[in-house]
Amino acid sequence: MARQLVIGNWKMHGSVGQIRTVLPELVRAELGANVGVCVPFPYLALAKSLLADTPVQLGAQDVCEFHIGAYTGEVSPAMLADVGCEMVIIGHSERRRYFNETSEMAARKVNAALDGGLLPVYCVGETLEQRQKGVAREIISEELQVLAGVPTSLYTVAYEPAWAVGTGIVATPDQIAEMHDFIKQTLDARTRVLYGGSVKADNAATVLATDGVDGVLVGGAALSATEFLNICRHAR
Known part of the structure; x- marks a missing residue:
């Protein structure tokens, strides 16, 4: 049985001091390659230096669609790879909501x-209004196109219902299993599908034991080495 992935998304949080505090704790825990951390752009090189010679993977939280050129403020896939990134989060609900990112x-x-050799962690998920209207599957299907x-084998999907991201609300096991099954049916039964949405140490065991869950994308809890390690320990 494949190992479950645990990826931490630091979002726009952190500092040099926090990177130097949290990541060494992860290193000392001797985590495997099924664990990754996605920190803000300014800290990627420092994070890589601290994770060097460990199997823990490094990721970014966004990437530019262009490879090179006059695109002020953007970061290319080659740049991410150059500083040691192996994965990148794409299409997160916060990118869609706050920065008008489309599918x-x-x-x-x-x-x-x-093209840049990075693993896309592609996020999909419906809003509360869309779920209440009964169109969640249609929204997910469109995003999966x-x-x-x-x-x-070249990507990972993260199901993150927007109504559960940063709200403290976690989808029920039945809701998670239903949507993960739908995603696998839509794409391929072998698709790795992570769940994200207020995953914490006290609910990680339940989420990770849910049918069809191949791992978790962790938000705020990833900022605490203790809590993140507790989540990692629940992963298969």
Whole structure:
């Protein structure tokens, strides 16, 4: 049985001091390659230096769809790879909500990441209004079109219902299992699907034991070495 992935998304949090405090704790825990951390751009090189010679993977939280050029403020896939990134989060609900990122834009970013040798962690999820209207599957299906034709082994999907991201609300095991099964049916049964949405140490065991869950994408809890390690210990 495949190992479950645990990826920490630091979002726009952290400092040099926090990176130097948290990551060495992860190193001392001797975690495996099924663990990754996605820190803000300014701290990637420092994070890589602290994770050197360990199997813990490093990731970014976004990437530019262009490879090179006059795109002030953007960061290319090659730049991420150059500082040691192995994965990148794409299409997160916060990117869609606050920065008007569309699935079409996310598709270009996925292709750019693949061209750059990075693993896209592609996020999908419905809002509370969409779920209440009964159109969650239609929304997820549209978002998954981004991955059409991409070999399953080259990406990971993260199901993050927007109504559970940063709200403290966690989808029920039945809700998670239903949507993960739908994603696998839509793409491929072998697709790795992570759950994200207020995952913490006290609910990680339940989430990770849910059918169809191949790991978790962790937000705020990833900022605490103690809590993140507790989540990692629940992973298969």
